[in-house]
Amino acid sequence: MNTKLQPIFDTHKGKDGALLPILHDIQHALGYVPEEAVPLIAKQLNLSRAEVHGVITYYHHFRQTPPGKHVVQLCCAEACQANGSEALAAHAAKRLQGADVTLEPVYCLGLCSIGPAVLIGEDELHAHVTPQKFDALMNGLGVKK
Numbered sequence: 001m002n003t004k005l006q007p008i009f010d011t012h013k014g015k016d017g018a019l020l021p022i023l024h025d026i027q028h029a030l031g032y033v034p035e036e037a038v039p040l041i042a043k044q045l046n047l048s049r050a051e052v053h054g055v056i057t058y059y060h061h062f063r064q065t066p067p068g069k070h071v072v073q074l075c076c077a078e079a080c081q082a083n084g085s086e087a088l089a090a091h092a093a094k095r096l097q098g099a100d101v102t103l104e105p106v107y108c109l110g111l112c113s114i115g116p117a118v119l120i121g122e123d124e125l126h127a128h129v130t131p132q133k134f135d136a137l138m139n140g141l142g143v144k145k
């Protein structure tokens, strides 16, 4: 753990407001922010464990468990809701039952006028995602029904 975190700590050493950038970098490196990282981050930034834990749990973005093979983020913000994201989320949850996929809500992907919007992985954005299109995307990833 320490060997993966130390370069991240070194990058942000002495900078103001380093907690969020460090958490982002850890999640980018490991896929999540492990519980055992909390005391190390706290020590590094001279914060309490509770302060670090509070920030991790406040932001939905930070995962506390390892993600599945694929991460699918579905926009649940207002404009996408108006275009059917709630029905899509229900469909997606059913479609992905038992699959090694982490399905997460996200609040705006910048495609508000052409939602519902879905982000697969870190950079594969899709607009106008219907349940049928969602299934096609999952089939394309090799996610079994």
Ligand code: FES
Pocket (backbone or CB within 6 Å): 075, 076, 077, 078, 079, 080, 081, 107, 108, 109, 110, 111, 112, 113, 115, 116, 117
């Ligand atoms: S509201 Fe869904 S992309 Fe902005």
